[in-house]
Amino acid sequence: MVNDVLERLEGSRVQLEAQAAEAEELGTLPGHTADILKKTGLVRMLQPARHGGLEADPRDFFDAVILTAESCGAAGWVAGVLGSHPWQMALMPEPVQNDVWATDPDTWIASPFSPFGKARTVEGGYLLSGRWQFSSGTDHCEWAWLGATVVDADGDRAGSEGTLHMLLPRGDYTIVDGSWNAVGLRGSGSKDVTVSNAFIPAERVIAEQKVVSGLAAREAGRSETLFRMPWSAIFPNAITAAVIGMCRGALAASFDYQRDRVDETGRLVREDKFLLAQLSECYSEVESARAQMMANLSRMWDIVDSGREVPFEIRAAARCDQVRGSRRAVEALDRLYSHSGGNALRSDRPMQRFWRDAHAGLNHAINVYSGPYQAHALARMGAAVPDALQRDI
Numbered sequence: 550m551v552n553d554v555l556e557r558l559e560g561s562r563v564q565l566e567a568q569a570a571e572a573e574e575l576g577t578l579p580g581h582t583a584d585i586l587k588k589t590g591l592v593r594m595l596q597p598a599r600h601g602g603l604e605a606d607p608r609d610f611f612d613a614v615i616l617t618a619e620s621c622g623a624a625g626w627v628a629g630v631l632g633s634h635p636w637q638m639a640l641m642p643e644p645v646q647n648d649v650w651a652t653d654p655d656t657w658i659a660s661p662f663s664p665f666g667k668a669r670t671v672e673g674g675y676l677l678s679g680r681w682q683f684s685s686g687t688d689h690c691e692w693a694w695l696g697a698t699v700v701d702a703d704g705d706r707a708g709s710e711g712t713l714h715m716l717l718p719r720g721d722y723t724i725v726d727g728s729w730n731a732v733g734l735r736g737s738g739s740k741d742v743t744v745s746n747a748f749i750p751a752e753r754v755i756a757e758q759k760v761v762s763g764l765a766a767r768e769a770g771r772s773e774t775l776f777r778m779p780w781s782a783i784f785p786n787a788i789t790a791a792v793i794g795m796c797r798g799a800l801a802a803s804f805d806y807q808r809d810r811v812d813e814t815g816r817l818v819r820e821d822k823f824l825l826a827q828l829s830e831c832y833s834e835v836e837s838a839r840a841q842m843m844a845n846l847s848r849m850w851d852i853v854d855s856g857r858e859v860p861f862e863i864r865a866a867a868r869c870d871q872v873r874g875s876r877r878a879v880e881a882l883d884r885l886y887s888h889s890g891g892n893a894l895r896s897d898r899p900m901q902r903f904w905r906d907a908h909a910g911l912n913h914a915i916n917v918y919s920g921p922y923q924a925h926a927l928a929r930m931g932a933a934v935p936d937a938l939q940r941d942i
Contacts, residue, residue, distance in 0.1 A: 565620035572736025596635035601654025618794025622906030623736030627686035629787035666697030733909025799903035834881035838874035869925035
């Protein structure tokens with residue numbers, strides 16, 4: 550079934566490429582693009598099988614995200630973000646999963662997890678209010694994960710739960726039209742959403758640190774290797790996979806463009822040995838980012854599959870590599886773009902869109918390098934790693 554997803558995506562490549570400009574113009578994925586992604590099964594790859602999912606190997610999921618982003622950066626971005634959310638849903642109580650997928654296994658769930666919301670404890674759950682930015686693909690979703698912190702009656706932080714992830718149906722939040730106007734990933738429709746005093750039952754709430762630490766999977770009784778993988782192996786790599794795919798798409802466009810390009814003297818640039826070396830080096834850098842990501846995933850998969858927990862040192866190294874992989878791929882794209890001439894700037898050439906989209910993806914919070922780099926270096930030294938640096942590893 551996983552091969553079927555990749556084959557369907559390959560078969561949809563021309564359609565995804567053709568709609569990229571339309572998505573930019575609309576500021577969101579067109580409805581027919583969402584339909585294409587649903588038909589491929591991509592977003593269901595990490596979804597529990599009992600709810601119509603494929604329970605695929607995450608390495609296959611990330612390859613599918615890369616393949617999608619090669620055709621359209623915005624579509625790949627949305628697929629990666631939304632496709633990671635069913636993994637977390639598998640950690641929720643079964644009745645909650647039924648609420649989301651019982652009538653349609655292709656129901657999509659938006660986010661973000663950033664704790665921009667304020668939740669007050671009430672009987673049976675919480676009252677949530679707030680405004681969240683960057684809800685990618687939200688126009689095509691019927692539910693949303695939203696991050697929040699618990700506050701008291703005066704709005705001051707209360708309790709020790711840390712960040713909570715709260716699950717809301719579409720009727721409990723409002724999408725703010727016109728709130729997404731960015732230089733890159735314009736077609737992702739990463740709009741703001743707002744909530745005003747929505748009641749969230751306690752069973753639809755999960756603590757972020759339980760998800761990150763693996764405690765949520767243990768409490769949910771998950772025995773499958775997929776759902777016992779570290780959180781840091783899933784969501785962060787979904788972002789990096791999309792960025793790698795965008796850089797691959799730019800490379801493909803560049804090779805196509807440079808084939809018949811001539812310089813100011815009328816010479817074919819493919820006769821320029823220096824340029825050819827640059828193109829090949831950039832290609833190698835992007836592929837190395839993917840290879841390193843997959844190698845780390847394989848290592849962690851084998852550990853989890855053997856019934857063990859992935860040690861912090863290995864998680865920290867993989868998280869460091871994930872951030873570096875995003876940066877490595879985009880740095881290679883920058884080098885590529887600087888050798889592409891003025892015509893690469895034209896709006897009718899896809900290279901400029903891939904370049905803008907990749908830089909937008911690099912600005913995601915999960916690609917901020919300081920914390921993961923520090924945590925990895927301290928772990929390698931055998932020194933104590935502050936709790937604040939362990940939160941997303």
